[in-house]
Amino acid sequence: MRVVILGAGQAGAWVALTLREAAPEVQITLIGAEALPPYERPPLSKAVLAGADVSTALIRPAEFQAGAGVDLRLGTRALHIDRGARCVHLSQGGPIAYDKLVLATGSAPRRLQVPGAELPHVRVLGDAEDALDLRARLRPGLRVVCLGAGFVGLEFAAMAVRAGAEVTVLDTAARALGRVLPAEVAEVLVARHRAEGVRFAFNVGVTMITPEAVRSTAGDIPADLVLMGIGSRPRTELAEAAGLVCDDGVMTDEFGRASDPDIFAVGDISRHPNPLLGRTIRLESWANAQNQGIAVARALAGGQEPYAELPAFWTEQYDWMVQMAGLPAAHDRLIWRGMPGDRSFLAMQMLGDRVVGAIGFNAARDIRVLRGLILGGRPADVAFLADPTRNLLRYPKDAA
Ligand SMILES: Cc1cc2nc3c(=O)[nH]c(=O)nc-3n(C[C@H](O)[C@H](O)[C@H](O)COP(=O)(O)OP(=O)(O)OC[C@H]3O[C@@H](n4cnc5c(N)ncnc54)[C@H](O)[C@@H]3O)c2cc1C
Known part of the structure; x- marks a missing residue:
């Protein structure tokens, strides 16, 4: 059997590592658009911004380097899935045939569609390159505006203010972390940020970004660096073009199987039933990427155990x-x-x-x-x- 995994991030890596153990006879190919071998993203908004080497975030580097049982193709983008011919067209090399295909392409940071959003000082934080770029920009006195009081925006605010920057967080909502935390708990975090020197403005819309400022409904806020931390969207383009059922993520069953029984989706991109919660969920979390990756690999190897975990997430601030x-x-x-x-x-x-x-x-x-x-x-x-x-x-x- 030949299993092709699209996306060499955390979930894709765990599918590959687990499948190699569970079914050594399976041929595994892991296709990754980035130049780096699989790595974990949580350190990007924490230790890496503080100076840690990106290599500290790599997942089992020695094993991937040795190529043990996994054909890892980096710097290679999947362009098109041909379900009829059961193959994937890639940005380099010929099409690759699969018996089972795993989609693990993760999620991409959303960008605010306002004039000036494409200016060079307007950044996102989604991958290692972003983190290194942001780290190089941080310095005492830098005027930073974070758009979005979500986890990535707040983690970046914490690191920036600790680096001596003047930080303002703006959000269109009435409060921070509205989708993920109760108001009273979010307020505890915001109070801590305020005590550290971060300024907040809620119920604020951004109309334009200029080289010097963020123009908002609360007036102009001077900015040398703007971080867009307004959430992510699942990278479902390949799945949608291939006709798979998607609804804010690729819809899967509890084994990670999509609407085509030979295609699976795992990690940030998958919307799956959670039997413990009694509803379908899509999670952007380290624990889900790893544990669902392991569960889907076991299903590919013939296992019968559905993925059923209590969702878990963490953030580090100060x-x-x-x-x-x-x-x-x-x-x-x-x-x-x-x-x-x-x-x-x-x-x-x-x-x-x-x-x-x-x-x-x-x-x-x-x-x-x-x-x-x-x-x-x-x-x-x-x-x-x-x-x-x-x-x-x-x-x-x-x-x-
Ligand atoms: C800055 C940051 C901080 C985070 N902090 C936390 C935290 O503190 N706690 C927590 O629980 N979670 C955190 N997360 C979330 C967690 O890292 C993700 O949920 C996890 O990385 C998802 O794994 P994944 O494999 O689904 O996607 P990813 O790890 O994003 O991997 C997807 C990979 O697919 C590649 N790809 C995309 N399209 C293609 C294509 N067409 N062809 C080939 N390759 C492609 C991408 O380049 C990427 O390498 C954080 C995320 C970010 C970005």
């Missing part, structure tokens, strides 16, 4: 490691354990008497416990959970 467990469609109240200012604290999203989601600040151990609690779906002892003097590792043994 000295806070913020981890999220669960992705509740709704919650009716928030319970705090500890408070901002404590070394470690967290917020639990409740629906009735169940914990359905949790956001921890420097609380990795507690988040692990809460993942189990969310998955268990049993009524929670709120008094215990909210009391930071009680050890969560002993829950529910010690609960009343």
